[in-house]
Amino acid sequence: MSYVEDPGPGRGSLPPRAAFTSDAPALSLNGAWRFRLSPSLAAAPAGVEGEEFDDSAWDELPVPSLWQLHGHGRPAYTNVPYPFPVDPPHVPSDNPTGDHRLRFDLPADWPAGSAVLRFDGIDSCGQIWLNGTELGVTQGSRLPSEFEVGALLRPSGNVLVVRVHQWSAGSYLEDQDMWWASGIFRAVTLLARPAGGIGDYWVRAFYDHTTGLGTVRVETGPNVVLAIPELGVTGHPAGEPLELPVEPWSAETPRLYDGTLATAAERVPVRIGFRTVTISGGQLKVNGRPLMLRGVNRHEHDPHTGRVVSPETALADVLLMKRHNINAVRTSHYPPDPAFLELCDTHGLWVIDECDLETHGFELLGWAGNPSGDPRWTEAYLDRIRRTVERDKNRPSVILWSLGNESHTGENLARMAEWVHDRDPSRPVHYEGDHDCAYVDVHSRMYATHEDVERIGRREDDNARRRDLPFLQCEYGHAMGNGPGGLLEYRELFERYPNCQGGFVWEWIDHGLAADGHFAYGGDFGEQLHDGNFVIDGLVFPDRTPSPGLIEFAKVIEPVRISADPAGIRIGNHYDFVDTGHLTFTWVLEEEGTEVARGVLDVPSVHSGQSVTVPLPALPSTSGESWLTVSAAWASATTWAPAGHVVAWGQLAVSAARAAEPLPRRGPVFRTGGRLVLGAGEFDPATGVLSSLGGHAVHGPRLDVWRATTDNDRGEFAGRPQAELWREAGLHRMQHRVITVDADGEELVVRTRVAPPAQAFGLFADYTWTAFEDRLRLRVEVTPDGEFPGTLPRLGLAMAVPGTLGSAEWFGGGPGEAYPDSRQAARIGRFSSRVDGLQTPYVFPQENGNRTAVRWARWTDPDGAGIRVDGDPVFDFTARRWTAAALEAARHTDDLLPDDVVHLTLDVAQQGLGTASCGPGVLPRYRLVAQKTEFTLWFRAVPGH
Structure with a gap:
């Protein structure tokens, strides 16, 4: 059997050890390598390992990189299916093979003796030679491999050759809902290993919350001494336990002590965080306190380089997470670059460190042939967990080990858990696929409904083992497109039940790849088999711009709760x-929406889990609708945010809107030049539209129920997709029949019926227009006619106004978009934006940009002239330069071409978002059903400057 199809863990590499740096010489071998891609192993050139092999005609390729993102082949995306025949451990003969060659010299002062060649990541399998001698074969793409090379090195002219195969037996273990792409995608480093140096170490640092004492003991080689200058520790024998008063490490207070491990030959810097992880009373605890995991799943992704993620990009992720109140990361579904975990240690994030394992494609076959229960794969499974644990064992941020993801269950997974429990009893084991929790320490679920979480919280599970374990959602709140909805209700459940300790939103980032004018997703590279835009499901866009979903999540999980209280302001x-x-x-x-006063609120220090009520500050009187916004911000800078960074806010209503003034005399309806004129409005006499x-050409408003569907509307995880039901009902092509246009007297009354073709049901819509000087009042009465088959996308009015009205201002919810089950981040205020700025550029275009609870809004041209709409009392609106139909038809943002008008929707109600793209649908309270409805809007023209 070829090594490519060997289900074992590879060969030739050294035993796994911790990732660390030292003062021993190191040489980065990153940079420009010679590269040639062959369509198969059989077509690959022979003799590439030879030192005299001529690679002068080859291309250059940066290392680290994925070759498909540099013009060699094309990436492909699948979520579940393997993109090759499932015939384990065999892979196609047409197996793209990339040969990489590098010539390098050693620095003049490079020491003789042992040296280690380290590869931090090769996807998916690599055969490696140095100076004509084979070193071995790697499998386990996102795990390190090291090879002893000291005897092979020479001062100059070293030739390193790595033959990388896109597919291998290991590919069956790496079906991880991401782009299939290949190459040497993490660092390559040559490390001198001095005699008498430190080959490996494990800093075992624990904290006793009852005494305030920390205990540190280092498992390492002989003659190693530990120094922690800040604690007065010098020359302490590393293997002997040391107990002393310390400040503990946590994600909220990531206290690290800088120290060194040293022998006569080598010094290793260490950063020590004292913390103890336990499970007791059915709760996951650190340092004696139960945790609430406000987490995200994080794939490694860059829109230009794929899984090649720079330290700067990793830092950007951590800072964004911290600034949006995220406190935990699940490293889905493989160990990240070690630099990311260092950042989690430094800035403070709880980490579930996940092994490089997923066999999801076997689910489509009823799990027949799944490697998790096949003894041929046992060593590969154990090898992968060993390399994960040994590499990351010194990270205080890592509080759970995860065996992998979506690999069903089987003896190989149980063996992995057994090995971890034996090797590191200080950290619990996680694996969602062990549904009976036979070999794991926490009960984990994906996309459990709110009802399921409530049942688990009440300990009504019929499995006694699960009832006694902490519960977390390793994936929930699927952040695909516009959404997720329902996060607030999840938080309320997590806080209500002590055994429900939060979870991890799926996922952190959209995996869009930069293309001409847009971000690409599955199918954009001509893949025969792909899962479309299911890879676009993150809280940040591919360029790491926060999405509305992230803004909402940050508000829902804010660590301080500010709310109204009968006695003043409650701070929790x-x-x-x-x-x-x-x-x-x-x-x-x-x-x-206009600032009247501001000040500092005197709040005593509130302990964790406690609350306090403080009196309202002395406020000046106001005559209009007034709101008090209270914010909690960092008093001084942190490592992840400047002073003044707001972590939480709340709003309190202070005074209601002014009482309405008496209405002036009504104006009459009259006919002139074939038109109906009422106040500042002109109407079509046949349709009443x-x-x-005020001289601005408009069309509408007319009753409208359609919105461009969202990923969640199209989702199948909560039954038949809402979008499918809506289309089946014909809601996307409603037709209008004018019944009467009554233009007598002081009101224009238009009776219509709005209904889809081929259906018997519809909506009677009666419009009553009245003029009061420069204002028009529109009262709309909506009455269902017949039996509607389900929900409505939205209910309101659609109209078009001149494209010159490109500036929007409003008083109401903002500044960003909001929907019924995703509106916690919307505060009441006065906001302005260009119409173009009101759009949310979802990678896959869909309904977006709704502003909610709007009291009034106006759209104006550069001279300030335009149209104003007032609610009675409130409405929702969107404003965009394309129709809902154009938005529905678009597949990328650059498909959206502006019309010469601005399309407005003025809504009384919207269907919620839910998470049916992968998870539960819209909660009942947020479903929009057809029912008798009345609403009123006021229209008037706005004069220019």
Whole structure:
């Protein structure tokens, strides 16, 4: 059997050890390598390992890289299916094979003796030679492999050759819902290993929360001494336990002590975090405190380089997470680059470190042939978990080991868990696929409904083992497109039940790849088999711009809760460990969105899990609708945010809107030049549709129920997709029948019926227009006619206004978009934006940009002239330069071409979002059903400057 199809873990590599640096010489071999791609192993050139092989005609390729992103072949995306025949351990003969060659010299002072060649990641299998001698074969793409090369090195002219295969037996273990792409995608380093040096170490640092004492002991080789200058420790024998007072490490207070491990030959810097992980009373605890995991799943992704993620990009991820109140990461579904975990240690994130394992494609075959229960794969499974644990064992941020993802169950997984329990009893084991929790330490679920979480929280599970374990959602809140909805209700459940300890939103980033004018997803590279835009499911866009979903999540999980209380303002501390002493509380009073006063709120330090009520500050009187916004911000800079960074806010209603003034005399309806004129409005006499307002050409408003569908509307995980039902009902092609246009007297009354073709049901829509000086009042009465088969996408009015009205201003919810089950991040204020800025550029275009609870809005041209709409009391709106039909038809953002008008929707209601793209649908309270509805809007023209 070829090594490519060997189900074993590879050959020739050294035993796994921790990732660390030292003062021993190291040489990076990253950079430009010679490269040639062959369509198969059989077609690959012979003799590439030879030192005299002529590679002068080959291309250059950067290492690290994925060759498909440099013009050699094309990436492909699948979520579940393997893109090759499932015939384990065999792979196609047409197996793209990339030969990499590098010539390098040693520095003049490079020492003789042992040296290790380290590869941090090769996808999916590599055969390696140095100076004509084979070193071995790697499998386990996202795990390190090291080879002893000291005897082979020479001062100059070293030739390193790596033959990488796109497919291998290991590919069956790496079906991880991401782009299939190949290459040497992490660092390559040559490490001198001095005699008497430190080959490996494990800093075992624990914290006793009852005494405040930390205990540190280092498992390493002989003659190693430990120094921790800040603690007064020098020359301590590393293997002997040491107990002393310390400050503990947590994600909220990531206290690290800088130290060194040293022998006469080598010094290794270490960063020590003292913390203890336990499970007791059915709760996951660190340092004696139960955790609430406000987490995300993170794939490694860059829109230009794929899984090649720079340290700067990894830092950007961590800073963004911290700034949006995220406190935990599951490294889905493989260990990340070690630099990321160092950042988690430094800035403070709880980590579930996941092994490089997923066999999801076997689910489509009923799990027949799944390697998890096949003894041929046992060593590969054990090898992968060993390399994960040994590499990352010194990271205080890592609090659970995860065996992998979506690989069903089987003896090989049980053996992995047994090995971890024996090797590292200080960290619990996670694996969602062990549904009976036979060999894991926490009960984990994916996309459990709110009802399921409630049942688990009440300990009504019929499995006694699960009932006694902490529960977390390793994946929930599927952040695909516009959404997720329902996050607030999940948080409420997590806080209600002590055994429900939060979870990890799927996922952190959209995996879009940069293309001409847009981001590409599955199918954009001509893949015969692909899963479309299912790879676009993150809280940040591919360029790491926060999506509305991230803004909403940050608000839902904010660690401080600010709310109204009969006695004033209630401040609740939802941190796990720290008090609120590091925060400054400020307030701003706004009248109809305009600031009236501001100040500092005197709030005593609130302990974790406690709350306090403080009196309202002295506020000036206001006559209009007024809101008090209270914010909690960092008093001084942290490693991840500047002073003044807001972590939480709340709003309190102070005074209601002004009482309506008496209405002036109504104006009459009259006919002139074939038109109906009412106040500032002109109407089509045949249809009763408004055609002009204050000289601005308009069309509409008319009743409308359709919205461009979202990924969640199209999702199948909660039954038949809502979008499919809506289309089946014909809601995307409603037709209007004018019944009567009554233009007598002081009201224009238009009776219509709005219904889809081929159906018997519809909606009667009666429009009553009345003029009061420069304003038009529109009262709309909607009455269902017949039996509607399900929900409505939305209910409101659609109209078009001149394209010159490109500026929007409104008083209501903002600044960003909001929907019924995703609106916690919308505060009441006065906001402005260009119409183009109101769009959310979802990689796969869909319904977006809804502004909610709007009291009034206006759209104006550069001179300030335009149209204003007032709610009675509120409405929702969108404003965009394309129709809902164009938005529905688009597949990428650059498909959207602006019309010469601005299309407005003015809504009384919207269907919620839910997470049916992968998870539960819209909760009942957020479903929009046809029912008798009345609403009123006011229209008027706005004069220019």
